[in-house]
Amino acid sequence: MTTALAHPNIALVKYWGKQSKAGNMPATPNLSITLSELSAVTTISDSDHFQFHLNGKQVDDPKVSALMSTMTDTFNLPPLHIDSTNNFPTSAGLASSAAGFAALVTGIDAHCNLGMDAALRSEWARRGSASAARSICGGFVALVPPDWQAQSLAPIDHWSLEVVVAITSHGAKGVSSTEGMERSRLTSPFYNQWLRSAGDDYAEASGAIATRDFAKLAEVAELSCLKMHSLMLTSSPTLSYWTPASIACMDRIRALRAQGEAVFFTVDAGPQIKAVCLPESRVAVAQALSEVPGVLEILCCPLGEGARIIDD
Ligand code: PMV
Numbered sequence: 001m002t003t004a005l006a007h008p009n010i011a012l013v014k015y016w017g018k019q020s021k022a023g024n025m026p027a028t029p030n031l032s033i034t035l036s037e038l039s040a041v042t043t044i045s046d047s048d049h050f051q052f053h054l055n056g057k058q059v060d061d062p063k064v065s066a067l068m069s070t071m072t073d074t075f076n077l078p079p080l081h082i083d084s085t086n087n088f089p090t091s092a093g094l095a096s097s098a099a100g101f102a103a104l105v106t107g108i109d110a111h112c113n114l115g116m117d118a119a120l121r122s123e124w125a126r127r128g129s130a131s132a133a134r135s136i137c138g139g140f141v142a143l144v145p146p147d148w149q150a151q152s153l154a155p156i157d158h159w160s161l162e163v164v165v166a167i168t169s170h171g172a173k174g175v176s177s178t179e180g181m182e183r184s185r186l187t188s189p190f191y192n193q194w195l196r197s198a199g200d201d202y203a204e205a206s207g208a209i210a211t212r213d214f215a216k217l218a219e220v221a222e223l224s225c226l227k228m229h230s231l232m233l234t235s236s237p238t239l240s241y242w243t244p245a246s247i248a249c250m251d252r253i254r255a256l257r258a259q260g261e262a263v264f265f266t267v268d269a270g271p272q273i274k275a276v277c278l279p280e281s282r283v284a285v286a287q288a289l290s291e292v293p294g295v296l297e298i299l300c301c302p303l304g305e306g307a308r309i310i311d312d
Helices: 062-075 096-111 118-128 130-136 177-187 191-210 214-233 244-258 279-290
Strands: 002-006 009-013 030-034 040-046 051-054 080-086 140-143 151-154 162-167 263-266 273-277 297-302 308-311
Touching (some): 002 096, 009 263, 030 191, 062 096, 080 096, 096 118, 096 130, 151 191, 214 263, 244 273, 279 297
Parallel strands (some): 051 080
Antiparallel strands (some): 002 040, 030 140, 162 297
């Protein structure tokens, strides 16, 4: 029996849209931070048939089944029992699939002695969910061409950013990221412009991280997030992941920044708001967001390490 743990990651330069060729590769370079506190813990054990349990219930997850079938064929794996538990809401825009696939591949690699390095684990995690490629690494992480295996941009101690998550709904999302991004690729009039501008956003954000330029990172990360949500809103049928409280939180974060707090927001395919801040602003940000009507819960996460084995 082998147990692996991985954290979600939050993209500061978003990916929304895939390449058409095989391998589940993003269409644009993207960049993230890995969070601590939130985690997927996945235990792999031998079994007489394949079984997948998520949060204590047996489920038939087509993405997990597809990845397991390819890995089984490629590495001649025995039947495995997989038991995965998240300590945070699943499928609600908190990157549960990123943490889940990173923990799954890390656990299978160790349990079956496949001898993968981090780059190869990242590639296999990416086949499950492209953002999962990034949860293999800790700290500041890039997912870029040509090989689309995540690489570390900087370790955790490079810059002590923190993330305050405002939960505005505990419900699972209606339209999956995969379906949503394909809809945007096919129907949003802004999709080609998105493809053209992503390289510049990536270069600006990685430069801001290298020089610890918070104001520059705030500007480019909020813009990348809002461009992605513009693609969603202008898809047909439209995709809208926000609640009224999500919008109120974004307004509150802009007001906090105008008052001098070092904070910016980012939002994925779900209603939760992630406020990225410097440690000295965390208490004020958490307090302010907890007072926004419709905010159900606040979670505070410093940066976290990459996927790892915790019990073998
Ligand atoms: O990893 P996927 O294919 O489920 O897509 C995730 C996409 C976003 O979370 C919305 C953005 C990102 O880059 O993580």
